[in-house]
Amino acid sequence: DAHKGDGETLTLRAVPDAFTLEIVTESSPAVNTALEGLYLAKGIFCTQCEPEGFRRITYFLDRPDVLSVYTTRIEAPKTTLPVLLSNGNLIESGDLGGGRHFAVWSDPFPKPSYLFALVAGDLGVIADTFKTMNGRNVDLRIYVEHGNEPRAAYAMDSLKRAMTWDEKTYGREYDLDIFMIVAVSAFNMGAMENKGLNIFNDKLILASPETATDSDYERIESVVAHEYFHNWTGNRITCRDWFQLSLKEGLTVFRDQTFSADMRSAGVKRIQDVQMLRMRQFQEDAGPLAHPVQPQSYITIDNFYTATVYEKGAEVIGMLKTLVGPEGYRKATDLYFERHDGEAATVEDWVKCFEDACGRDLSQFRLWYHQSGTPVVEAKGDYDAAAKRYALTLTQKLGATPGQPEKSPMQIPLRLGLVGRSGAALPLTLDGENAAGPEERVRELTEAQQRFVFVGVDEEPLLSIGRGFSAPVHVKTPTSRAGRAALMAHDRDDFNRWEAGQALATEMLLDMAEAAKTGAAPKADNIYIDAIGRVLDRAEDDMAFAAQMLTPPGEGELALSRAPADPEAIHAARMALIGAIAEAYGPRFQKLYDGLAGSEAFSPDAASAGRRALRNGALRYLTAAGDEAAAGGAESVQHAAAT
Numbered sequence: 001d002a003h004k005g006d007g008e009t010l011t012l013r014a015v016p017d018a019f020t021l022e023i024v025t026e027s028s029p030a031v032n033t034a035l036e037g038l039y040l041a042k043g044i045f046c047t048q049c050e051p052e053g054f055r056r057i058t059y060f061l062d063r064p065d066v067l068s069v070y071t072t073r074i075e076a077p078k079t080t081l082p083v084l085l086s087n088g089n090l091i092e093s094g095d096l097g098g099g100r101h102f103a104v105w106s107d108p109f110p111k112p113s114y115l116f117a118l119v120a121g122d123l124g125v126i127a128d129t130f131k132t133m134n135g136r137n138v139d140l141r142i143y144v145e146h147g148n149e150p151r152a153a154y155a156m157d158s159l160k161r162a163m164t165w166d167e168k169t170y171g172r173e174y175d176l177d178i179f180m181i182v183a184v185s186a187f188n189m190g191a192m193e194n195k196g197l198n199i200f201n202d203k204l205i206l207a208s209p210e211t212a213t214d215s216d217y218e219r220i221e222s223v224v225a226h227e228y229f230h231n232w233t234g235n236r237i238t239c240r241d242w243f244q245l246s247l248k249e250g251l252t253v254f255r256d257q258t259f260s261a262d263m264r265s266a267g268v269k270r271i272q273d274v275q276m277l278r279m280r281q282f283q284e285d286a287g288p289l290a291h292p293v294q295p296q297s298y299i300t301i302d303n304f305y306t307a308t309v310y311e312k313g314a315e316v317i318g319m320l321k322t323l324v325g326p327e328g329y330r331k332a333t334d335l336y337f338e339r340h341d342g343e344a345a346t347v348e349d350w351v352k353c354f355e356d357a358c359g360r361d362l363s364q365f366r367l368w369y370h371q372s373g374t375p376v377v378e379a380k381g382d383y384d385a386a387a388k389r390y391a392l393t394l395t396q397k398l399g400a401t402p403g404q405p406e407k408s409p410m411q412i413p414l415r416l417g418l419v420g421r422s423g424a425a426l427p428l429t430l431d432g433e434n435a436a437g438p439e440e441r442v443r444e445l446t447e448a449q450q451r452f453v454f455v456g457v458d459e460e461p462l463l464s465i466g467r468g469f470s471a472p473v474h475v476k477t478p479t480s481r482a483g484r485a486a487l488m489a490h491d492r493d494d495f496n497r498w499e500a501g502q503a504l505a506t507e508m509l510l511d512m513a514e515a516a517k518t519g520a521a522p523k524a525d526n527i528y529i530d531a532i533g534r535v536l537d538r539a540e541d542d543m544a545f546a547a548q549m550l551t552p553p554g555e556g557e558l559a560l561s562r563a564p565a566d567p568e569a570i571h572a573a574r575m576a577l578i579g580a581i582a583e584a585y586g587p588r589f590q591k592l593y594d595g596l597a598g599s600e601a602f603s604p605d606a607a608s609a610g611r612r613a614l615r616n617g618a619l620r621y622l623t624a625a626g627d628e629a630a631a632g633g634a635e636s637v638q639h640a641a642a643t
Contacts, residue, residue, distance in 0.1 A: 010059035025058040032056070041186030044121030045081070046199060048189055051242060051301045054113035064239045065344035067110035075102045076120050083143060085119040087111070087195045089177045107195055109175065110342055112238050117194030119182045124149045128156050132174060133167045139178040144202060145185065151206040152183065154217055154604055155224050162225035165259050170333060172232045181205065181224070191223050193230035200227070209602040214609040221263060226256035232337065240344040245304050246293050246369070247347050250313020257314060264606040265544035267494025274469045274495070277315065281307035281472070285374045290401040294347055294369040308372070315472040316368045320351075322413040322442055322470050323365070324358040332357040364411040364446060372401040375410055377445065379477040383460045389431070390418065390457045395449045396473075412445040415470040415493075418454070418461035423490030429456045439492070440467065462486055467493035481507065485527045489534035494545055501535075504528055505552045505577070510562055512573035517566055522573045524580040532581055536588055543596075544610035547617040552577055575624075582625035589625075593618040 004011045012021070032039040037056025038047050047053065055062040072086035078101040084093070088107030095101050123143040130138045140159060142152045159181070166172045181198045183205035191200040204223045207216050233255060234248035261269040284290060284307050291306070293313050298304055321329040336345075336353040347369055355362050375398045382391045394414070398407040417440045418426040429437035431453040443452055462483050466475045479487070479500075487500035505528060512522035532550065539546035555574060559565035582589065596615040602608075 035188040047118045049116050050114040062113050064112040071106045073104045081120045083123045087197050111195050115195045117197040126152050130163050141180045143182045151208045154207050155205045155220050158221040158224040162228045191227050193227040195235045198227045217604040222256050222260050225259045229255045237340045238344050240346050244346050246309045246313035249310050253310050253314035254317035265542050267545040268548050270495045271498050277311045281311045290372040292370050292372045319413050328358040367410050373398050375473045377473045377475050379465050381463050388457050390454045392452045394445050409448050412471045413442050415442050415467035417464040419464050420459050426461050431455050464491050464496045468495050481527050485531040488531045509573045513569040516569040516572040522576040524577045529584050543614040547613035550617045578624045582621040586625045589618040589621045
């Protein structure tokens with residue numbers, strides 16, 4: 001009667017205040033088709049314990065706030081399972097006789113059970129070392145299926161760069177003697193951040209020039225960094241409960257986004273992140289499954305792994321950084337790591353560190369975690385030429401979402417700039433200030449409507465609002481086609497240059513599609529064609545960004561902007577626009593394409609990828625112009641990619 005157990009629970013009766021509990025559990029990983037806990041796939045024993053897989057291994061208080069120190073002993077046949085891995089440092093290994101061997105791993109850092117990991121199999125390995133900022137040598141190993149070792153080299157390079165970046169940017173040094181990644185084709189998740197032993201599906205680790213695209217290399221770099229960054233944001237400091245999931249996932253997504261921006265074109269990375277947010281999370285916010293970044297209830301915990309928790313959660317972190325500035329952000333994160341290391345923390349703990357480190361009251365900002373939906377911000381500017389005053393009126397609205405019919409105004413940080421018609425950046429001097437203001441400022445919209453007045457504005461400006469996509473909102477501002485073309489050509493902010501170009505192209509393409517529906521030939525507006533010429537003038541400043549600017553909105557994006565959509569008309573309009581650009585700048589595209597040709601060996605680095613992106617963009621327009629030589633070049637590029 002001391003205990004009662006069944007397939008789901010184990011109840012202990014009349015236990016003392018302190019005791020040691022020993023449980024012997026028998027399981028059959030080969031028949032574990034749930035692929036949670038410990039399972040066998042393609043001859044490899046593997047675990048997946050997030051969110052509640054450890055309870056499939058043994059009876060346990062399987063909650064993220066139960067932190068324990070683990071020592072794991074693995075015994076197995078040496079011939080068929082020569083590699084035995086678990087969390088922490090290897091403290092003992094050897095032969096047992098009879099063809100069997102063992103390994104003992106000890107993780108000295110308390111962790112929740114969802115971070116437990118075990119791998120046993122016959123795997124190849126590549127190895128390297130990393131010297132930390134305090135001079136410690138860390139062994140690095142990536143285990144893969146035999147024959148795949150050469151294809152893991154870029155993942156190893158990405159890992160070392162991520163470790164260096166985390167030291168410099170966040171002051172976070174790796175804490176164990178060894179860091180391991182296991183990448184196998186049978187892993188049922190994308191990747192998992194288990195302490196010291198990340199497990200990946202190998203599609204996110206393996207790459208070779210013969211088969212991988214530049215996007216594949218970017219993805220590997222990003223995911224390897226993401227799972228490594230969890231060592232501090234998720235592992236050393238974990239979640240008190242699953243309602244705090246964005247505390248680790250939103251924060252770590254923001255960290256990997258920033259890392260990728262530093263490794264590659266920051267402008268292109270921001271554009272890619274926003275495109276993903278709009279396609280996935282904005283659609284989620286607009287539908288019946290809308291929920292806050294910090295949900296209040298769930299039916300099944302797997303439903304928590306959403307674009308809102310991850311991608312919108314990352315945007316919330318970015319807004320905090322915008323509000324307090326880079327120095328304040330570093331002070332707050334330093335305090336967070338110092339205050340909560342080794343704890344299961346909450347979103348409230350995280351925000352409190354920003355309040356304490358930066359002296360800010362962020363009670364209104366917390367609504368970003370509790371209110372669902374995407375705010376709509378409308379901006380209207382009035383220019384008084386005689387007084388040289390520019391008055392900006394901002395309003396915000398947040399519509400009803402399931403379970404939240406009424407909303408309070410949000411705290412929305414908006415990064416602003418004013419651009420002259422000639423392209424000059426105009427100072428933002430607030431009414432009442434004596435000295436000339438900076439060329440860019442952050443204004444906080446905290447009420448349903450607010451008015452900001454800027455003085456000393458020498459010419460009627462174009463408003464550049466939400467620079468860097470400083471808040472996850474819909475921004476509506478009345479801008480003419482000429483104004484958008486000027487912003488596309490001159491805005492100092494890469495994201496807003498692209499945004500202006502996309503808005504201009506979308507408006508024009510939808511008009512062209514309407515013409516195509518009537519049987520008329522769609523004709524492009526010269527104002528956009530001229531703006532593309534300005535992009536070509538600066539193409540070599542940031543080749544990856546120029547390639548992005550030269551790409552008009554896709555047919556899928558255009559279809560979302562018009563209901564009901566006419567796919568044939570949209571296709572005809574887009575092809576007509578590409579043809580018009582090709583006709584206008586054919587010689588320039590040819591010069592660009594020829595100038596970017598290279599005979600050097602393939603390299604996956606960011607600069608090389610940017611050159612390839614711009615060269616392929618030029619090739620796209622050359623083929624649209626009917627250039628036979630270009631068509632042959634496109635065929636050879638396609639053949640090279642296929643082989």
